[in-house]
Amino acid sequence: MTASPRRVLVTGASSGIGAATVRRLQADGMAVVAAARRADRLTELADETGCEAYPLDVTSAEEVDALVTHLTRTGGLDAVVNNAGGALGLDSIADADIDGWRRMYELNVLGTLRITKSVLPLLRASGAGDVLVVTSTAAHGAYEGGGGYTGVKHAERMLATTLRWEIVGEPIRVLEISPGNVETEEFSLVRFGGDRERAAKVYQGYQPLLAEDIADVISYALTRPDHVNLDLVIVRPRAQAHNTKIARDPA
Secondary structure (H helix, E strand, O other): OOOOOOEEEEEOOOOHHHHHHHHHHHHOOOEEEEEEOOHHHHHHHHHHHOOEEEEOOOOOHHHHHHHHHHHHHOOOOOEEEEOOOOOOOOOOOOOOOHHHHHHHHHHHHHHHHHHHHHHHHHHHHHOOEEEEEEOOHHHHOOOOOOHHHHHHHHHHHHHHHHHHHHOOOOOEEEEEEEEOOEEOOOHHHHHOOOOHHHHHHOOOOOOOEEHHHHHHHHHHHHOOOOOOOOOEEEEOOOOEEEOOEEOOOOO
16 A cells, blocks of 8 residues: 655745745655645646645634644645745844834744644644744844844744754654745845845845755755754855855956
């Protein structure tokens, strides 16, 4: 009898790292539930990859509850990739946008908490579950203008670390992947309010990571033997030594 493929929930799946992860995990033979707010993009991704599209706002308790009911009724869950989130602005503390900070906490921290807390019973029932959290190198150091984003990513990192301590001994791995600069179609564009010129400058003069690079690491982490836990993987472009220390081609 052939075993069923591992079922994996990927949040923030409509673009960037999330979409690349869906493509990679589906290609690796997993059954992916792709969740994000933009249903049209999820439908396109489902048509392309064969994943299951599930429109979802991770900041809505009602929608997350409905997701868990759906997963329970349709075969459970083996792993979750908490990828939904993002950065807003690059303001100093003195000029911080309180609403922008609040939105980042809702998406990055409380969204990850809400999803993780809700699916834990399903992961326990699987007998070999995975909680994978995509944070950022912003979770490991400060930089000017990054107080809001580094704050939420530090909080997300502590969520993952604390959960690992709290459930040690259970058949659930808690994994953290922390990317450095990854050039995607939307991350910096959203951060800078649609300013394409400013967003493009983030990636000029060096080779940044691609979404597929992070999807490759996520796939590797999820496919290790059950007794192997990659607590933390920091992934940067070769040209990036720290959040703001980047060797750029002067040309």
